[in-house]
Amino acid sequence: MRLIATDLDGTLLRPDLSVSARTRAALDTARSAGIHIVPVTARQPRGLRLIAEAAGFTEYALCGNGAYGIHLGTGELLFESHVSVAAQRALAEALAVRVPGVLFVSVREGGEVFVAQEGYAAITHFQDHKREPEGLGLHTLDDVLAAPSLKFIVRHATLTPRELLAELRALNLGGFAVTHSGAPFLEVLAEGVSKAWGLALLCERLGMRREEVLAFGDAPNDAEMLAWAGRGVAMGNAEPEAMEAADEVTLTNDEDGVAHVIERLMAQTSPR
Structure with missing residues (x-):
């Protein structure tokens, strides 16, 4: 080795x-x-x-x-490698219709820029992202979707990542990869990553x-x-x-x- x-x-x-x-x-x-x-x-x-x-x-x-x-x-x-704006917008718009209350975050610029949708701070904790919730700011969904993401986070207040993953897969969309790591959200990556x-x-x-x-x-x-x-x-x-x-x-x-x-x-x- x-x-x-x-x-x-x-x-x-x-x-x-x-x-x-x-x-x-x-x-x-x-x-x-x-x-x-x-x-x-x-x-x-x-x-x-x-x-x-x-x-x-x-x-x-x-x-x-x-x-x-x-x-x-x-x-x-x-x-x-980044998730494209087109791929994350298609995902967000379709999933928001299928699962009301779903929230999104765009992680950019080497992980230093964290653009969280308004409402996300109320359901997260420091250990989730190594960031204080009160410092996340208030961003519209358009703000979140405005630029490519190193990681595009998908979360719901009550659904588990496995439940949310089943809903996302039911959309039968392409252009990205999706996984979860034991944290309370899904992690969307560029296709193939x-x-x-x-x-x-x-x-x-x-x-x-x-x-x-x-x-x-x-x-x-x-x-x-x-x-x-x-x-x-x-x-x-x-x-x-x-x-x-x-x-x-x-x-x-x-x-x-x-x-x-x-x-x-x-x-x-x-x-x-």
Whole structure:
């Protein structure tokens, strides 16, 4: 293995969103052996920065479910992909008719610009987007739809993401990809974009084959990445989609399941 790709929430991070001492030690051991450690997360860079120091992340990172690739140390933008205005407008207009009360957010400019529809602040919390609800502002739907989005968020006050996903799929629209990460909303991406898509681009840049990648995840948005990687590992607390896509299952995030696998890997590859 030359690269370890890991999801954060529900995977690398414990339930209290901390990086355990055991996990940090395992990551450092792998880094010392020349293995790239790459966070692959639904978070935008501002959310990743909250835990980057604790995890020792200073190099490559894939944010926004793979739509935004950056180097944390240099700030270099590797690639980005956006949901088109036409695609998000078609989705929003059709879904608003089918599901009254649905609300939308456009995440733009590297995740730094967050344009939330009026009413969204009342149903969100800081941990949802690493932003204080009172700072979201009041935007019309036209404002939200006015520019392409790195991530286009779809949310309802009472419907779960799975329920909302069924309603969206019933529209039979194209021009975008949609997933969810365990957060209380759907995450719409540019067509074809996923964590696997972003990881494949990074590996091509680094001259690595998918067989050289070890990946960890727990949620539906991790499924493509776990299936694509040479070795995909689902957490013991993973959703069914991640379990089905993975090659194996480790301990839960509360039990340091990522560290458990890395420790075994390093023990197998250490000189005797």
